[in-house]
Amino acid sequence: MSKRSYSRREFIRRNSLTGLGVTLTPSLLADGLTRIPQQPLDPIPAPAIFAAADTPAILGGKPIRTNEWPNWPMWHAETDEKRVLEVLRSGIWSRAGVTTEFEAKWAETVGAKRCLAVVNGTNALIAALVQLDIGGGDEVLIPPYTFIATVAAVLATGAMPVFVDVDPETFQIDPARIEGKITPRTRAIMPVHILGLPADMTRIMPIARKHNLLVVEDACQAWLAEIDHKKVGTFGNAGCFSFQNSKNIPMGEGGAIVSDDEAFMDRCYSYHNFGNPYGSVVGEVGAGTLMMGTKLRLAEYQAAIGLAQLPRLQEQTVLRNKNAEYLKAQIGQIPGIVPYKLYPGVTQAAFHLFPFRYQKEAFKGLPRADFLKALNAEGIPCASGYAPLNKMPYLAHAFQTKNFRRMYARDQLDINKYNARNECPQNDRLCNEEAVWFTQNMLLGSQADMNEIAGAIDKIYRNADKIKSLATK
Ligand SMILES: *Cc1c(COP(=O)(O)O)cnc(C)c1O
Numbered sequence: 001m002s003k004r005s006y007s008r009r010e011f012i013r014r015n016s017l018t019g020l021g022v023t024l025t026p027s028l029l030a031d032g033l034t035r036i037p038q039q040p041l042d043p044i045p046a047p048a049i050f051a052a053a054d055t056p057a058i059l060g061g062k063p064i065r066t067n068e069w070p071n072w073p074m075w076h077a078e079t080d081e082k083r084v085l086e087v088l089r090s091g092i093w094s095r096a097g098v099t100t101e102f103e104a105k106w107a108e109t110v111g112a113k114r115c116l117a118v119v120n121g122t123n124a125l126i127a128a129l130v131q132l133d134i135g136g137g138d139e140v141l142i143p144p145y146t147f148i149a150t151v152a153a154v155l156a157t158g159a160m161p162v163f164v165d166v167d168p169e170t171f172q173i174d175p176a177r178i179e180g181k182i183t184p185r186t187r188a189i190m191p192v193h194i195l196g197l198p199a200d201m202t203r204i205m206p207i208a209r210k211h212n213l214l215v216v217e218d219a220c221q222a223w224l225a226e227i228d229h230k231k232v233g234t235f236g237n238a239g240c241f242s243f244q245n246s247k248n249i250p251m252g253e254g255g256a257i258v259s260d261d262e263a264f265m266d267r268c269y270s271y272h273n274f275g276n277p278y279g280s281v282v283g284e285v286g287a288g289t290l291m292m293g294t295k296l297r298l299a300e301y302q303a304a305i306g307l308a309q310l311p312r313l314q315e316q317t318v319l320r321n322k323n324a325e326y327l328k329a330q331i332g333q334i335p336g337i338v339p340y341k342l343y344p345g346v347t348q349a350a351f352h353l354f355p356f357r358y359q360k361e362a363f364k365g366l367p368r369a370d371f372l373k374a375l376n377a378e379g380i381p382c383a384s385g386y387a388p389l390n391k392m393p394y395l396a397h398a399f400q401t402k403n404f405r406r407m408y409a410r411d412q413l414d415i416n417k418y419n420a421r422n423e424c425p426q427n428d429r430l431c432n433e434e435a436v437w438f439t440q441n442m443l444l445g446s447q448a449d450m451n452e453i454a455g456a457i458d459k460i461y462r463n464a465d466k467i468k469s470l471a472t473k
Contacts, residue, residue, distance in 0.1 A: 056463045057377040059470060064456040065379030069449075072441040073250040073309075080308035087300045095297040102303040103256070105310060109224070110231040112239070112258035114265040117303060118272055118296040121220035121242025124255035125153035127296060128216050128238040129188070131267045134159050136407030138187040141213075143173035143199075144390040144427040146192040149242075150218050151389055154190065155398045158407055162186070163390040165424040168434070169341045171195055171355055174426070175203035179211075188214040193222030193232045196248070196350030196440070200343045201227055201235040208236070216240065220255070221352035223248050224317045227345045233258050243306055248320075248352055248440055249313040251302045272296040320351040320443040323450055327354065327443075330454035334461050336362025351443055355385070357434040363464040368433060370471040371460060378456035381442070385435045390422045 055061025075081070087098055099117050107115035118124050134140060136158035142150055144163040154161040164181050167174040173191050189208055191199040201217075208215045215236030219225070223241060225232045233239025238261075243254030259265050266279030275293025282290075328339040338357040342349060358368050366374075368384060375382045398404055399413040411417070438453065460467065 054459075054463075056374055056459060056467055057379070058374040058467060059463070063377060063379040064459065065449075065452045067379075069381065070441045070444045072439075073245060074312065075305075075308065079311075080305070083304040083308055084301055087304045090300075093300050096300055098300045098307070099298050099303040102298075102306045105307065106241075106256055107258060109310065109314075110233055110239070110258055112231075112234050113260040114262065115256050115258045116265060116268050116272060117298040117306075118255045118257065119298060120244060120253050121218075121240055121255040122149040122153055123296050124240035124242070124257045125149065125190075125216065125218060125220075126156045127268050127271055128240055128257050128259075129153060129157045129159070129190075131264055131271055132188065132214050132216065132237060134187050134214070136403070137185060139183060139185045141173075141178060141181055141186060141189045142218075143192055143194065144388060144422075144424045145171055145173075145386060145430060146194050146218065146389065147220070147386070148389060148394075149220065150190065150192050151394075153218075155394075158403055159187070160185075160408070160412070161395075163422040163424050163427075165426045166430065167200075168357065168426050168430055169338075170197060170200070170343060171340060171430065171435070172197060172199040172343075173204070175200050175207065178204065178207050182211055182213075186211070186213060188216060189236075190216045190218055191236070192218040192220075193225055193350070195340070195355050195437070196221045196223075196225055196352035197340060197342060197355075198222065198225045198227050198232050198346050198349060201232065202343070202345055205235055221247070222350045223313060224348060225346075225350040226348040227343070229347050234260070237261065238264065243302075243309075248316065248350055249306065249309045251305045251309070254298055254302050254306060267291070316444060317348065317350060320440060321348055323443040323445065323447070324349070324351045324354055326447060327450040327453060328356075330450060331356060331457055334454075334457055336360065336461070337457060352440050353385070354438040354440075354443060356436055357430070358436045359434065363461060364468055366460075366464045366468045366471070368436070370467060372436065373471075374460045374467050375456055378459065380453050380456045381439065383437050383439075384431075385437045386431050388424070388428055388431045390424055390427070391419070 057063040103115040103117050118127060134157050138159040139162045140154045140159050141164050142161050143166050145166045151161050162181050164173050164177050166172060171194055189204060191204050193199050217233050217236045217239040219233035219239045220242035222232045238257055238259045241256045243249050243251040245252050257268050263280050266281050269278040270276060270281040270291050271293045274295055275289045275291035277290055331337045332339050336359040340355045358371055360366055372382055372384060396415045399415060404413060
């Protein structure tokens with residue numbers, strides 16, 4: 001279908017004919033639990049919302065959606081509270097058997113030999129980098145399209161983050177730009193599976209091998225995402241996860257490192273427990289502390305919450321993938337809406353967020369900020385996402401610290417030179433002009449909910465002129 005021939009009738013027809021997703025019963029989320037239907041149900045008929053869709057809510061019309069979206073985090077008294085109460089009543093709240101049990105389950109879930117639970121994803125990244133001996137004087141390649149924790153972790157080790165621009169179609173680090181950023185000081189690549197969509201590990205790993213670089217995967221948004229049925233976080237030397245409250249498997253706070261490298265995992269364990277002996281980090285218990293360490297131990301009640309959330313994560317991930325695929329097919333028909341692409345070989349994504357690019361030219365030049373306001377007014381929460389992390393004052397601040405001034409030559413800390421070397425125009429356009437996100441909980445709704453999202457965008461598309469003239473007044 002050419003963009004020019006796009007019409008409402010066409011949109012409705014396609015909406016009613018494409019049966020990509022599953023239709024879920026409305027009561028599905030009522031008890032805070034989701035169950036995946038055994039078989040796809042019939043595609044639902046053309047949504048009635050279009051009949052009443054004429055005046056945009058932002059111009060005083062009726063919002064397309066007035067229902068709530070699923071709350072986050074979710075828990076269910078019957079399945080979740082027993083274990084947490086057991087921990088509470090045992091009085092054993094500091095790291096013990098429940099944390100070990102969670103680690104074993106998480107390692108098994110992602111298909112790694114070992115897992116270490118830690119206080120959060122940020123410190124999982126720091127511990128992994130430090131135990132791979134990354135520090136002052138080193139450069140670590142990262143994408144600028146990420147959460148600040150990725151960069152903060154690199155800086156915390158004393159290494160210097162070097163930004164590799166993104167592929168705007170996938171929102172991920174662009175493998176084609178990695179080699180151009182490698183210098184004699186480059187020690188590691190830290191791909192981020194941002195938004196829960198897998199980075200292109202199929203191309204990144206051979207580049208790392210060719211240049212003898214370590215790979216630490218920031219999988220803090222990518223629980224259970226897979227490439228060729230292999231979970232992300234298990235491609236590189238180490239993979240790091242977050243279980244913070246907003247994440248797809250929430251514990252309040254929490255994180256994990258996974259790896260198949262036993263000696264590395266022993267060092268991580270020792271490091272997370274003051275450097276005390278563990279595994280191959282041998283020493284008589286009581287003979288003293290062997291390594292420089294810190295304390296990053298998870299608490300038992302956090303692990304108990306994680307154990308309760310794990311089955312839910314698995315069911316919900318399947319549902320998010322189905323709804324995302326359906327929503328993508330729906331909104332991809334609207335001119336100026338360009339949904340994410342997944343790399344070939346991706347067998348599952350995590351969809352911590354559902355991203356698309358908004359191209360205002362197709363919307364009569366309506367700025368993204370006004371599009372977001374109009375969509376929010378329709379009852380569809382949405383956001384513009386990240387701001388460019390390669391252009392923020394914390395970098396100059398880091399370079400002025402005593403440690404950085406002692407570890408690097410003055411020339412290496414010249415912030416103007418650094419900025420010039422770290423320009424990322426693709427990322428700038430995503431952050432400043434095009435990216436739009438929906439949050440993961442919205443993908444836990446029904447197919448009818450997805451139709452409402454698509455219908456709301458369609459309504460704004462058709463009324464872009466009117467909305468723009470109001471917005472510019
Ligand atoms: C959340 C997140 C982190 C950090 O995890 P915390 O548990 O919040 O410390 C790191 N990287 C990315 C991409 C994240 O989204």
